[in-house]
Amino acid sequence: MFSAYQQTIAKAVHCSSVGLHTGATVTLHLEPASVFSGIRFKRMDIDGGRSERSTVEASYDLVTDTMLGTTIENEHGVGVATVEHLMAALWGMGIDNVLVRVDGPEVPIMDGSSADFIRLIEQAGVIAQDAPRRMIVIDEMIEVTDGQSVAILKPYDGFRLDIDIEFKHDAIARQSASYDFADVTFKEAISEARTCGFAADVAKLQAAGLARGGSLDNAIVIDDDGVMNDGGLRFDDEFVRHKALDCMGDYFLAGMRLWGHAVTSKPGHCINNKLIRALFNKPSAWHIADGTDLGFGTPAVAAYGSRAGRRVVPEVLMTPAKD
């Protein structure tokens, strides 16, 4: 997370699984990308991925749907759905620039968490690039609400997320968590937490032709008796951890990492996007700083596979320098 320099992956990698929406198999390729190119998606099934029409930038202002996940769509109406778990993994692994090729309208759902994307990025290796990373430093408090949901950003020397959720079901009830990413890593604390769904809702969605790929293989499913999955939960508070995962993925659609303190109650993809839009609508509330100006530490020894002749920045070993 706290690299002073932009990072990409060292080599191309790929994975596949069903897509949540269509239920069809989708293959995803991650490829290294140049500095300042950001996270870009290419739909290989549109013009063979060669036209501008096939490209969708990972940007908060292209979010068009937040019902079953976060969908981004370009001006030609070409979209990519369920980007948030991949975006969260890219955020957590410190990737700034990458080309994401998909051969269908959505990112594969994998196991419903970010774990497989983390493994994929580790398999590729992470390398630092010759340009400072730019971050959005929060200068003033921003607050948005959406029904019962609240989301706040405020100044903080680091990145921290305080989150709470509440569902009228005993399996979840109320859960809260606080993550200061100087102390915990996304990979260990959050990446393996799966999305969840209620059996009755899943049945309704599938009857309407939606969430056709949703199953016990890629979600925690809850019925009146509790968690239906063999093996139960991965964490006692897996639900709030997954909501934190979604926040990180949705916030990273800002195009840069945030440097501040996020506080959110009953978050969802809609309010996550609303928060980032509100931030950009208030230029006095933030400024852009280089990672090199934020006092990040010196890269330590390789955690992601050292390669001769390249600087490898191990995010997990780095903490920002304090005064």
Ligand SMILES: [Zn+2]
């Ligand atoms: Zn999710």
